[in-house]
Amino acid sequence: MKKCITIVISCSLALAAGAMAQQEDAQPTPKKKQHEEGQAAQEAGSPAKQQAERPPARPHAAKKAKEPVAATDNATAQTPAKEPANVTPNANAQRGRHNKDRNAPKAPATANKAATPAPAEANAQAQASAAPEANKPNPGARKQNAQAKKPDLQKIKAQHANFHAQPKPQQVPAVTFTQSRQISGSEHWQGEKYSVFRSYRPERHDQGWYRSRYSRVELIGGGYYYFNAGYWYPAWGYQPSAEYYVYDGPIYAGRQAEPPDRVIADVQASLQEMGYYKGEVDGLLGPLTREALTSYQSDNGLYTTSAIDEPTLDSLGMG
Numbered sequence: 001m002k003k004c005i006t007i008v009i010s011c012s013l014a015l016a017a018g019a020m021a022q023q024e025d026a027q028p029t030p031k032k033k034q035h036e037e038g039q040a041a042q043e044a045g046s047p048a049k050q051q052a053e054r055p056p057a058r059p060h061a062a063k064k065a066k067e068p069v070a071a072t073d074n075a076t077a078q079t080p081a082k083e084p085a086n087v088t089p090n091a092n093a094q095r096g097r098h099n100k101d102r103n104a105p106k107a108p109a110t111a112n113k114a115a116t117p118a119p120a121e122a123n124a125q126a127q128a129s130a131a132p133e134a135n136k137p138n139p140g141a142r143k144q145n146a147q148a149k150k151p152d153l154q155k156i157k158a159q160h161a162n163f164h165a166q167p168k169p170q171q172v173p174a175v176t177f178t179q180s181r182q183i184s185g186s187e188h189w190q191g192e193k194y195s196v197f198r199s200y201r202p203e204r205h206d207q208g209w210y211r212s213r214y215s216r217v218e219l220i221g222g223g224y225y226y227f228n229a230g231y232w233y234p235a236w237g238y239q240p241s242a243e244y245y246v247y248d249g250p251i252y253a254g255r256q257a258e259p260p261d262r263v264i265a266d267v268q269a270s271l272q273e274m275g276y277y278k279g280e281v282d283g284l285l286g287p288l289t290r291e292a293l294t295s296y297q298s299d300n301g302l303y304t305t306s307a308i309d310e311p312t313l314d315s316l317g318m319g
Contacts, residue, residue: 151273163265164283188303189303193309193311220232221283224242250307
């Protein structure tokens with residue numbers, strides 16, 4: 001009986017020892033587990049070893065990481081936003097000026113309007129004023145040049161006492177004869193002193209016809225002129241080989257009845273000293289001289305005949 005009990009106890013102890021051994025194998029100790037993890041980390045490139053060798057994080061860095069981020073609308077409205085790190089002071093100043101300009105009150109739209117009319121309106125006004133009466137005298141409309149001091153006429157006349165014009169067909173081309181041509185615009189020049197311009201019609205005759213009617217027929221600057229009632233006129237046909245005329249119309253000579261080239265030279269010199277004429281004093285009533293006469297007549301309230309008429313010569317003090 002004792003022997004059986006002893007056998008039973010021995011078996012129980014053996015079974016208990018086996019169960020404990022199996023439990024130890026299933027649950028390894030912490031030291032054994034750490035040893036196994038270290039071996040696995042070394043076999044995989046030792047990342048765990050690198051992590052183990054990294055110094056521990058500083059206490060204030062960990063504390064900063066745990067702080068909550070204030071991202072509410074109220075916090076944004078109360079605290080000004082920080083400027084980006086890469087923004088320069090000039091950029092900040094420009095941004096401030098931009099915000100200032102954007103918040104400034106806008107000027108009224110009428111402030112930017114030009115005081116002068118648009119080009120289309122100016123052209124329309126110019127066309128509307130280009131009526132036949134545009135060259136009508138206007139004594140009230142005088143420019144600053146008209147108030148300039150008149151030149152010394154005695155000195156000018158003394159310089160041209162023996163003046164004789166020479167033909168210059170290359171510089172000042174001649175005009176051609178046109179039967180019964182009317183001077184353009186002369187129908188609008190009112191008054192007795194402009195009647196010779198309104199009634200002038202070119203005619204061609206021979207020497208006998210001119211000699212029988214006019215006492216003075218002279219060769220002036222390449223063409224023959226006849227004198228009648230204070231004016232010189234082209235003598236078309238007097239000598240066909242000498243018909244160099246740069247202007248086909250009357251030329252007023254004044255009370256002294258000077259030759260037309262001398263009168264033209266005096267007028268050119270006077271207009272030159274007053275700043276109207278930019279050409280040469282050549283005694284020819286060419287385009288530049290006629291343009292200067294137009295400007296002077298317009299500034300002095302005269303009809304713009306572009307010719308030497310009695311009112312213009314009187315205005316210059318040469319009548």
